[in-house]
Amino acid sequence: MILLLLKILVFPGILFLVVLSMIGEYFDRKVYAKMQNRMGPPWFQPVADFIKLLAKELIIPKNADRKIFKALPLVACSSVIIAYLYIPLWRKESIMSFNGDIIFVLYMLTIPTLTYSLAGWYSRSQYALIGSMRVLTQLFSYEVPLFMAVLAPTILASSWSFTEVINFYNAGGSLWLVNFIAFAVAIVTLQGKLEKVPFDIPEAETEIVAGSFTEYTGPLFAYFRLAMNMQTIAGASLVAAVFLPFGYGSFFIFNFIIYIIKVTFIIFLLAVIRTIFARLRTDQMLSFCWKYLAPIALVQILINVIIKAAVLK
């Protein structure tokens, strides 16, 4: 009981996730800076930003709904943390699991996006309102390809549980390479989920000030930023667990290092995409996701069904 509580609160749980999210943000910004041929922020930058925001004055707009305005950042943080507890990291089992936890994790990672939208809605500010509508529009474009891409590997494994999917691909040798197309789709849609360039339409600072977070100050904004960073780590862990199911040996240290390398690799990909592209328009994003990403994910599902019917039997 105490061990489980420690696991949830400290090591593969909340504290570890917060530390890892800070390191992830630093790595992302440093890669971004290096690709622009500049030095970039010092190593303590995410920590300094977080502490500074926590210590700033908290202003709640007069027209905003006080209770919901204050509660939303914590809802975003806690839903990401819950999702993270169900993702297997360096062991085949996660801290908590049940049959069908992949679906559960995907839905828990959708809740922060909804809170971003509600945050804009309850701020009662024009820019925040436009931002919140854009968040929802974007949600409808990337969510379906993401779900299809993440659920494609589970067709071969005939299970919606992380542990069984990982066990299946470990037993199947290099069968996980089949899912390469879905991996690419998942990375692109994850970029949309995290609202980074080229899919940063909801908080396009050159158009609509700061999107749905326009009215958020100090500590509440710090928690939203933290939720965003934790979402990066949780999303990367999800993609790593489903698409890169290797390195679950008997040595703890090796497994841990392999897990870190996987997450770093995915954050690196996200940072590179962020650097080399410019922002899309809303209609371009919608047509790109529905005309290209969704059919590509369908092709992957088709390939997996054929392999399952013809080869695996």
Place this chain on the structure above:
Amino acid sequence: MKIIDKVINWARLKSPWVIHFNAGACNGCDIEVVAALTPTYDIERFGSILRGTPRHADVLLCSGPVTRQLKDRLVRIYEQMPEPKFVIAIGACACSGGAIDGCYSVVSGVDQAVPVSMYIPGCPASPDAIIDGVVKLLKSYEDSLKQADEKNENGK
């Protein structure tokens, strides 16, 4: 000073987020501010990033001699920023009115509208001068904190 205050002050010194506001400038200083934000000058070394909204910002980079129409808006932007906040006047016009001091439509200088912590002269102020100004502002903030601390200890 307690440890927690020290940590907070350290964090404030290490992450000054800026917002840029043009209060009636000729756009010369604004181009220099934008130039200071480019990868060539890389202000992210000091933890500085440009925010779109005053709600997230710590430092208001204000250029221009503050026209009478814009004065209320400038005050409103300033009041929307959460404490602790600083204003930097960029360019000769923002410092004192510059070439158009005394004109019927301007109030001559940012300090006529909101309290200013740092003046950066120049027509226009170069990006190097702007970055130097932000760094010196942080230094002076640190010094003022130290002085207040010493005063408190002597008082006890």
